[in-house]
Amino acid sequence: MDINSFIDEIKKRKDFKDVVCHEILSPHKAVYNDTASPLDDRIKRALEKLGVPSLYSHQAESIDLVREGKNIVVMTPTASGKSLIYNIPVVETLLKDPTARALYLFPLKGLGQDQQKNFNRFLSALELKKPGLAPCEIYDGDTTDYKRRKIREAPPGVILTNPDMLHLSINAFHQKWERFLRNLKYVIIDEIHAYRGVFGSHVSHVLKRFQRVLEIYGSEPVFIACSATIANPVELAGMLTGKDFELASHSGAPQGKRNFIFINPPKDGQSAYTVATKLFTESVRGGFKTIAFTKARKVTELMHSWVKQSGPDIAERISSYRAGLLPEERREIEKRLFSGELDGVISTSALELGVDIGGLDVCILTGYPGTISSTRQRSGRVGRSGQDSLIVMVGLNDALDQYFMHKPQEFFKRPPEAAVLDSLNKPITKAHLQCAVSEAYLKPDDKFYDSTELKPVLQELEVERKLRHWEKGGIWYPATRFPHRKISIRGIGKNYKILDKTGKVIGESDASRVFKELYPGAIYMHRGIEWRVESLDTGNCEVICRPADNANYYTRPITNEEVEIISIDATIDIDGQSVSLGMIKVTESVSGYRKKEKYTNRLINEFELNLPPSVFTTSGVWMGVDNAILAEVRKMNYDDDGALHALEHAMIACLPLFALCDRMDLGGRSYPYFHELGQAAIFVYDGHEGGIGLARRGFECVKDWLTAAQTIMEECPCEVSCPSCTQDPNCGNNNDPLDKRGALFILKDWLTAK
Template sequence: MVATGELLDALLAGGRRADRMTHVRHLPARAGVRAPWPTWADPDVVRAYRATGVSEPWQHQATAADAAWSGRHTVLATSTGSGKSLAFWLPALTAARGAVASGTLDPGRIESVARRATTLYLCPTKALAAGQLAALDTLLGAAALRDVRVATCDGDTALDERRWVQEHADLVLTNPDFLHFALLPQHRRWARLLGSLRYVVVDECHAFRGVFGAHVGLVLRRLRRVARSYGASPVFLLASATTADPAASAARLVGVDPDDVVAVTDDASPAGRKTFVLWQPPPLPGADAPWTDLLPDEDPWATPVAPPAGAARPDGGGPPAPDDAWAVADDAWHAPASGTLPPVGPGPDAPGAAGSGPLGTGERVVADAHDGPRRTATAEIADLLTDLVVAGARTLAFTRSRRAAESVASATRDHLRDVDPDLARAVSAYRGGYLPEERRALERAIRTGELRALATTNALELGIDISGLDAVLVAGWPGTRVSLWQQAGRAGRAGADGLVALVAREDPLDTFLVHHPESIFEAPVEATVFDPANPYVLAPHLCAAAAELPLRAEELDAFGPSTSELLAELVERGALRRRPSGWYWTHAEPATRLTDLRGTGGDPVRVVESATGRLLGTVDAASADATVHDGAVYVHQGATFVVDELHLDDGVALVTRRDVDYGTWARWVTSTEIVSVDEEVPWGPLTWGFGAVDVTTQVLGYQRKRIPDLQVLGSSELDLPARTLRTTAAWWTAPAAVVEAAGVSVEDLPGALHAAEHASIGLLPLLATCDRWDLGGLSTALHADTGEATVFVHDAYPGGAGFAEHGFRTATTWLRATRDAVAACPCPTGCPACVQSPKCGNANNPLDKAAAVRLLDAVLAHAPETPPAA
């Protein structure tokens, strides 16, 4: 391990880069607190842990393991690297070993034979399951425990291996997708496992949020129901990052009362002193004129905006949502899961306010100076990573995209070749789309020290066991504080000191955060938001449950209070049949095909080298048009390939190895078309609408840009099909008279609509119990279908998921909360707490906070006293 002081000095380049560090925070070390091994723990399992270096468990591990052993559903929400796996494997292995022992007390007496207790381990990714299998193999091998059979089983598992797992495995490691598509529909083949099911482990459960979280929650309800039919009542053990109210989130996921869940949140593992640096890349040469020179000297709209009375500002953060036309429907911060609106923040003149009101409202303006274009975060990260590697640090550099991970790794290797070619070979990229064996090899290499650095996407954010790292670099705000602290937790694991640097991208959100550290260090982490009672999600799972076992009236409470009404609708539509004994699925096709847990939009596209037939990796179907189109440059571990042909029907992109000095950037267009107006409510001169929309995206061509200066070398057109998402949306229009009454000019209207769109998407989770990943939107000064300025907010799922509809039902409350949150925010011109977005397709431009407030006031002046009736 390298001393943190030396690493910080390497980061600052002996002071030459000191002006780029906007803030440094030293997080104190924490001493570990041990606890004795539980008396019920199997001695051989304890011996195995001791053989691997665990003399005694940490207090939180022992507390969680005790709760689980006593039969209580348990959620352990502690920091990255705190050893959460011991808390669930200790009772699971003890249960399996105990059954083995009791079954061998007297082989001649049949009454001494007991079922072997089984455990089902679920995690978001196959990589996590593979990592846990490796850790368990090491643990069991340390004490030569060969009577506990552990196996992974997922969609890639061969049929003969799957049969062995069904017949023999004690601990089965898999994911919710396999549970949904294979295990539960074929539960009779898994009768041995299900009938003996003692524990269900749900790892990294904070990753199950939004619609995906709702799907997983319903899969777990189906699992409990099927297990109960075999006489089992498993205990659920959940491992989570530090989140708000983990007991409530865990209970909602599993489908039990929060009082039935034990939450263990006091982290007793040791933590070294962590140095956390906020960093802004320097301005590009020749671009030093401050953008604030463009602000008007006088305020033409001298009408103060009166903020509402209230206490704390809405807090929390959320991941970005899908793209829209003016901007990505994204939003700044994720609100708590609640059906009621919290009070908004202090007024512009409140003590400690960052400014004194939005520009354009007549109030005194305090605007931070904002320089022109700055160096990219990826280029800056490559320099910092180079210096850290030279200093001997083992480092992870988190990036926001696969392209960025490859770019950072390649640039870092180029820098290091001038210093030491051996060091250049110690840096690699890590991302989704690599083959499993490549990922495992990279994980082993960084774990053993063979590699000193990995440039990675968030694929290494979740629980893969990589310890002993000195530093973590984060290129751009990852979307939530939960993600930031998960990534930061990779530095200084096992109680050692560590260095973390958050490097701002060219984005107002990132700029705001690195200059306002309180938004990171003083704000609480977000809650995990999802709604298993969402009828759009629940309906296909009720069909799947009925296909597994006919649904009985006494079982309906487990799926929520609206289940009876939803079943009646499914019967009316012919999806299910009602009989005196329950509800039945009577169709030939599998009911599980009615839903896609992750909404990926199809099978991945395989990237194959034309000359050899070698499979290089895969690309998500949704992004294939933009990343592996004809002529695209595909980068794999620093080697460049050019795509010869993309065969969409076959799901294959054929590539040829070629050294090129350029990259390719796709160019696309997105539009939103109203398909049907299901409901419409007039607000005086303007209109609120709800109905089906087609959100269409089409890749039109691409540019070739020289690397590294990104000079455009040429462009090409492409003939690719348009991709259309049929979903549901709520929208409101602003006719010219309303815009004029708001004092919003033609030039300012796009920024006003864009800001209102961002803020309204940010507030909808307060009412609709959704996540920003679940929403999209569009704002335009003139929409072809309405003929007026229009703001759309749509569900980001095929057919809709009910969120936009809920916004329509509560339009007055929703829009008023949006206006109040924007007006009450003390920033002068817009920030992440009001109108900026963590992932905006137009880099948060244009945004006009003051014009948005005036426009929302003009719209709300026509609002009815009550929302539209359901």
């Protein structure tokens, strides 16, 4: 069976009848080119042995820019040969100067191991006489202490690591890395689109500190960044490094014909998960190498078990893949996929990034991945080497899923989202200032951290006895040794340990999620096992759990948010409607939780809690709602409170159309009357202390943002509210009240030119 026959079968089958779109994306042939100066003959021969007789046009263009000493960001599709763009210049330099060094940064360990194989395979193909070039080495959390010491003492030409180790080891103990740092010629930052939000804001400081350390040793390496398709690759690379970048984005790699099918199961028919499971099973049985992506670990494991039950004939040829598996388990699955031993894998976003898992034919998206960028990244997993492929997206009852199911052409013409971060986030800046001062005293002439501009933050650290200040010389000194260990670069604030009754650590959570997910009585899922939270110790930052054997329910918090405006950074006018951006203080309280029956969602009971409120300052967007508009809403017998609440939810649901984020990264609050404005108001804010740039991004494209919210509600066939438009599964008020009719009336008034 070929891809076209399989597509015909999908369209004919009654259980797959809800095909709403079949878009064919045309193939294109490879475009080759030569570099301005010929490659070293040894490199040419090595590439030919590796099956690369010629370079694609974007590879040649990028290598030329690197040779000119320019920092570049490469944004081309998955499997377009981006790794050669940095491996070739690095090997060229090593052949000329064996003392030269390069640092490769990857957001995930698996990516580093994948690239180690590629690089060492490249070195082997060179067939250099002994001793030749030392193979590259991985330096990460799995590297033994003995191996780490050997790498520091005799650094290889290339070290592959991650931002966590750059923060904790290389920056913190840079004196031990002097030999490596003095000779550093290249820094490769792969998958830069992963560095956004909280993580990206931290990494921008880690890289700033790294360049500050490099200045001590007189090194100015060339930066080479690689990205999936996003709206702002050059801007993001600049935000991360403070450098200027050239963009290479016109891919010369071949692309086979891609078939994109949307299936939208009716609400009263088969569930989307059932449809996706059947598609996966039939695809594997049809002889196609298949990957299915889900949006949650639990769904991944459930689909895997359903496939094994319904298809015992293929059970040994499929696997699940997700975060939470042991490193050796993940490597084994990747190896079996690459070798062809496995015919199918069901994965969370863990396989979205570029680990090489070989050629695949069919990609099944169980729900819209949340962003155009992620969708392209996942669908790019199939059709490698120019072969034809099939991507099937099965719509869930979610606002963005239904938005694209009703407007499929909007999906294909829509540009990718922007990746955002906020390097000025105060808590993050404060944390990294401690580390920077520990690495090298902060003086008035520092190029990277302006002590005058940062004086209020530095003084706070002095009061907290984390820094010391010599006023006469204007120099800041560390008050503690190696503060790095207390700072996680993947979250903000304290980390809580999740323990079982014996004291064994079963997981971790950052402070921003603890009260909403790990309150006493909550059901917590970890690695497929359900736990019931027994106690929450805020003093010691510990959560104690016990197994929740055969629990027939799940839990949801009952929350309340209160907002205060601290400052206004900007205000714009949209056809007479004022929209503001600024800093706000948010007080979040968890007053109780609900037990709901699994599968039916029936409310079992509600329970009260007495937890301290969570108070934080963040960035937000808000708009007042004129009393006259609400009076009109009431005249039409719509619920005015429900209208405000529905509009808040629709705005939260739609911001991921414009910024790479999840709605879990956002918060919101609607007020029938907000005293500071003297009228009703709607707030949408970054759900992280200090803000991470999401509210600012929404403010920058606010008219498009509001128009998308209007479209989602208009296109949904429900009358008042449903999960496909305005209901939010994380709503602390149980989605009550909601009235999209009134929300649409308000939006139409705002978006109609006065």
